[in-house]
Amino acid sequence: MTTLRLAPDPDGIAHAAALLTAGDLVALPTETVYGLGADARNGRAVAAIFDAKGRPRFNPLIVHVPDIATAERYVTWSDDADRIAQAFWPGPLTLVLPLRGGLHGDHGLSDLVTAGLGTLAIRVPAHPLARDLLRRFDGPVAAPSANPSGRISPTTADHVLDGLSGRIAAVLDGGACPVGLESTILGLADTPRLLRPGGVPVEALEACLGATIPAVDKSDPITAPGQLLSHYAPRAAVRLNADAARPGEVMLGFGAVPGDDTLSASGDLHEAAAALFGALHRLDATGQPIAVAPVPDHGLGRAINDRLRRAAAPRG
Ligand code: TXA
Numbered sequence: 001m002t003t004l005r006l007a008p009d010p011d012g013i014a015h016a017a018a019l020l021t022a023g024d025l026v027a028l029p030t031e032t033v034y035g036l037g038a039d040a041r042n043g044r045a046v047a048a049i050f051d052a053k054g055r056p057r058f059n060p061l062i063v064h065v066p067d068i069a070t071a072e073r074y075v076t077w078s079d080d081a082d083r084i085a086q087a088f089w090p091g092p093l094t095l096v097l098p099l100r101g102g103l104h105g106d107h108g109l110s111d112l113v114t115a116g117l118g119t120l121a122i123r124v125p126a127h128p129l130a131r132d133l134l135r136r137f138d139g140p141v142a143a144p145s146a147n148p149s150g151r152i153s154p155t156t157a158d159h160v161l162d163g164l165s166g167r168i169a170a171v172l173d174g175g176a177c178p179v180g181l182e183s184t185i186l187g188l189a190d191t192p193r194l195l196r197p198g199g200v201p202v203e204a205l206e207a208c209l210g211a212t213i214p215a216v217d218k219s220d221p222i223t224a225p226g227q228l229l230s231h232y233a234p235r236a237a238v239r240l241n242a243d244a245a246r247p248g249e250v251m252l253g254f255g256a257v258p259g260d261d262t263l264s265a266s267g268d269l270h271e272a273a274a275a276l277f278g279a280l281h282r283l284d285a286t287g288q289p290i291a292v293a294p295v296p297d298h299g300l301g302r303a304i305n306d307r308l309r310r311a312a313a314p315r316g
């Protein structure tokens, strides 16, 4: 199969929507990273996502919808969910809530989307192209990040094609993703839990709920099944909290620590988040081991450090 690159215009969006309707896979830009989209009601289409990525079937998918009203068709809504969604949707935040009616409810979603869990991860993205496509398609879109499983997430259409060309029908080319890190995942099926740090700082969620939000415990059964430690992995070894490159290494700087490339010379965490995956893709192409400068562990820095730790983890 030849993967089409669709232009970010009404024709491209209409073509992408028609492919989704036909049960094909379409990569789409969101403000976080590119997603690999399929009709979440079509079991054959959802199964094709797992095959194209080489993703284990036990790892459930996020469903993307255009607005809160549509989200309420698929999950059991709550006061906390409403407060958070009103404040942060559309945006880089995913909520995990009870699947409406349970596994055998009349939500119409393929069982593969939830991997048999009684909860659903759902998100309303802010990217204008994602929103236009969701409205045009008029159905729920299951979409993991559009990378081969375990590899660096894509923040440009070229990254998508590097990893998945020939395995998916099309990519809707929206240029670079402005946030650059995946969504924050907030578990609200039970007491609030941070399942994955991401594009919305947890501090902002805590301020909204007026409570601290503990990170999920690794032994907790509701842990995001995808939080396998080695992830977002470049091919080369990654060394963290480095002040300077050792012989043979390429250096990724931050703030006052210089490098062959930098996340942000001014030490800006938004700029660093947006630059992270592109920099890892570029440095990985050198084939040399990568040293990375320290990044402060607050705000978006928490999500950046989470991705860096996974990139540096021993490969399993
Ligand atoms: O920014 C993002 O979230 C991007 C864009 C495309 O939306 N998507 C994304 O999807 O990062 P993915 O599949 O790469 O990561 C989703 C994570 C996985 O770790 C998965 O295990 C977890 O969400 N997840 C999905 N459904 C879940 C559920 N019901 N309970 C707990 N974790 C869940």
Ligand code: MG
Binding pocket: 144, 145, 153
């Ligand atoms: Mg992913």
